[in-house]
Amino acid sequence: MTHELVAHFKLAKKVRNIFLELYVLLAIFYIVFPILLLIVTSFDSRGYIGDILSIIPSLRWYNEFIGSSFFINGILTSFFVGITATVLSLIVGLSFAYVIVRYDFPGKSILIETSMAPAVVPGVTLGFALLYFFARLGSHLTILNIIIAHLIITLPYALRTLIATLEGFDISIEEAALVLGATRLRAFLEVTLPNIKSGIIAAAIFSFAISLDDVAVTAFLTDVYTYTFPVALLTTFRRAISPIAAVGCSVLIVIALCMVCAIDKSYGLERFVGIYARRS
Amino acid sequence: MHGTLNLIRRYILCLPALIILIFFFAAPIFQIFIMSFHPYKGPMEVGEKFTFENYISIFTRSYLVNCIIRTIRIAACSSIVAVIMAYPLSYYIAKATSSIRRKILLFTIFFCFFNSTIGRGLSWYLILGSKGIINLILTSLGMQEIRILHSELAVEIGLVYVILPFAVLSIVPSIQKIDPSLRESALILGANEFKTFIHVTLPLSLPGISAALSTCLAITLAAFVIPMILGGGLVDMLSNIIYIRMKAVLNFALGGALSFVLLAASLITMYVIILPLRKVKWT
Numbered sequence: 263m264t265h266e267l268v269a270h271f272k273l274a275k276k277v278r279n280i281f282l283e284l285y286v287l288l289a290i291f292y293i294v295f296p297i298l299l300l301i302v303t304s305f306d307s308r309g310y311i312g313d314i315l316s317i318i319p320s321l322r323w324y325n326e327f328i329g330s331s332f333f334i335n336g337i338l339t340s341f342f343v344g345i346t347a348t349v350l351s352l353i354v355g356l357s358f359a360y361v362i363v364r365y366d367f368p369g370k371s372i373l374i375e376t377s378m379a380p381a382v383v384p385g386v387t388l389g390f391a392l393l394y395f396f397a398r399l400g401s402h403l404t405i406l407n408i409i410i411a412h413l414i415i416t417l418p419y420a421l422r423t424l425i426a427t428l429e430g431f432d433i434s435i436e437e438a439a440l441v442l443g444a445t446r447l448r449a450f451l452e453v454t455l456p457n458i459k460s461g462i463i464a465a466a467i468f469s470f471a472i473s474l475d476d477v478a479v480t481a482f483l484t485d486v487y488t489y490t491f492p493v494a495l496l497t498t499f500r501r502a503i504s505p506i507a508a509v510g511c512s513v514l515i516v517i518a519l520c521m522v523c524a525i526d527k528s529y530g531l532e533r534f535v536g537i538y539a540r541r542s
Numbered sequence: 543m544h545g546t547l548n549l550i551r552r553y554i555l556c557l558p559a560l561i562i563l564i565f566f567f568a569a570p571i572f573q574i575f576i577m578s579f580h581p582y583k584g585p586m587e588v589g590e591k592f593t594f595e596n597y598i599s600i601f602t603r604s605y606l607v608n609c610i611i612r613t614i615r616i617a618a619c620s621s622i623v624a625v626i627m628a629y630p631l632s633y634y635i636a637k638a639t640s641s642i643r644r645k646i647l648l649f650t651i652f653f654c655f656f657n658s659t660i661g662r663g664l665s666w667y668l669i670l671g672s673k674g675i676i677n678l679i680l681t682s683l684g685m686q687e688i689r690i691l692h693s694e695l696a697v698e699i700g701l702v703y704v705i706l707p708f709a710v711l712s713i714v715p716s717i718q719k720i721d722p723s724l725r726e727s728a729l730i731l732g733a734n735e736f737k738t739f740i741h742v743t744l745p746l747s748l749p750g751i752s753a754a755l756s757t758c759l760a761i762t763l764a765a766f767v768i769p770m771i772l773g774g775g776l777v778d779m780l781s782n783i784i785y786i787r788m789k790a791v792l793n794f795a796l797g798g799a800l801s802f803v804l805l806a807a808s809l810i811t812m813y814v815i816i817l818p819l820r821k822v823k824w825t
Binding site: 267271274275277278282283285286289290292293294296297299300303311312313314315353354355357358360361362365367373376377379380382383384385386387388389390391392393394395397398410411413414417421471474475477478481482492495496499503507508510511512514515518519521522525526531532534535536 | 549552553555556558559560562563566567568569570571573574577586627630631633634635643645646647648649650651652653654655656657658659660661662664665666667668669671673674675678703706711714715729730734735760763764766767770771780781784785788789794797798801802804805808809812
């Protein structure tokens with residue numbers, strides 16, 4: 263190959279890379295700027311959303327937020343629902359994922375498609391259907407209805423992560439335990455489980471995030487006493503939007519940041535990309 | 543004998559998930575599907591007779607037809623824009639040599655991914671509003687304020703921001719899979735960077751692009767929070783109509799029919815338009 267051609271390649275590559283780097287920088291700004299703006303607004307002391315340059319900084323709305331039983335109640339409910347639904351999702355999902363990954367049997371692909379279906383159905387359709395279903399069933403315990411709904415919507419995401427994790431786990435380790443005389447259950451609990459811990463943590467965070475963000479399904483199932491945090495936040499939007507909504511969203515931003523860091527630490531964002539793409 | 547026992551054990555382990563899905567997911571949806579073929583008879587009640595009148599009345603009421611068209615238009619516009627915006631970012635994540643900048647981008651994208659939808663909507667409310675950043679810049683330049691909030695454009699801008707991380711993450715693996723030697727051979731054979739991209743990289747990443755498009759369409763067709771915040775009741779999408787109009791009067795006949803139009807729209811985009819294009823499987 264001539265030197266000229268090589269030089270040409272290098273130049274073209276350089277030009278391309280400069281544009282790409284600039285674009286990436288711009289994209290990071292595009293993603294981060296709205297988030298920062300929201301956080302800055304949450305420290306405004308005015309009673310309305312005014313222009314950002316004349317902000318009077320204070321913790322006024324943070325105090326109001328902490329003192330508001332309406333929001334605190336919502337946060338507590340959201341955490342209770344999120345954690346319960348996540349734990350259930352993990353238990354149900356793990357036994358399902360284990361069978362899917364380990365064995366081949368008739369109807370397997372249909373089973374997988376079915377389990378992923380809740381991720382495809384629009385939230386409002388599911389919420390509307392569950393509203394009727396629970397009313398007909400006579401199930402008036404709102405918190406239980408919401409937990410069941412969240413179990414349904416988190417299951418596909420938990421499953422996806424668990425299936426990917428189990429696929430990445432070297433089966434021969436488990437087989438070694440079996441050969442050495444462990445029962446199947448003991449091999450799973452003492453050998454497999456500790457090895458896929460990071461995947462389980464990632465699955466838990468993923469499910470919890472889905473549960474914490476849901477509005478479309480939950481909005482149909484709440485009542486005056488039992489509601490989740492995002493539903494509470496959204497009701498304040500119907501009146502004039504006040505900075506207290508920005509405080510609530512900032513709290514969620516901090517939680518999101520913690521979740522990303524936790525996934526990065528335990529599972530690695532790199533591997534998580536692959537899991538996400540599986541859904542598609 | 544041992545074989546059958548093992549087979550049964552496999553099904554039993556699947557059973558909890560399956561029972562939950564059938565009982566609390568498939569059954570309720572099937573129930574309102576049935577109701578959508580019966581006439582409305584008051585809150586939570588439907589008549590006996592089998593009828594298509596709910597579906598007919600959807601397509602004869604102009605506000606519902608407009609809403610369906612608007613929903614599809616907003617979903618299509620925002621999904622296409624998001625996928626175009628996402629592609630270079632996915633390319634960067636898949637190919638970047640600098641691990642630190644790549645890590646920062648990846649982290650930012652996941653941060654956006656896990657950020658609440660309401661928060662993302664509120665952020666853009668602060669940017670697009672009458673006292674928002676855009677109007678602040680315009681007035682400081684001596685120009686007139688513009689009204690973007692509560693318009694279709696506002697909803698689309700918000701949705702693009704919401705689905706961008708989904709699009710980026712869907713495209714990355716398909717670019718990672720491309721054999722770098724293919725690109726090099728095209729370059730050696732005399733194609734320039736642009737031509738190589740158009741004829742080699744882009745076609746090979748098509749499965750990722752269609753996966754991204756279908757994910758984005760599924761999310762935007764079902765959008766609920768963003769049109770609520772940024773549309774302010776003036777740009778209602780299908781989900782909003784179902785929630786506002788049908789929940790209030792508990793009309794499960796028409797509401798059920800509307801839910802199914804929405805579900806059908808999502809499924810059609812997911813399986814009919816997109817699926818043949820991609821070769822990615824669940825497992």
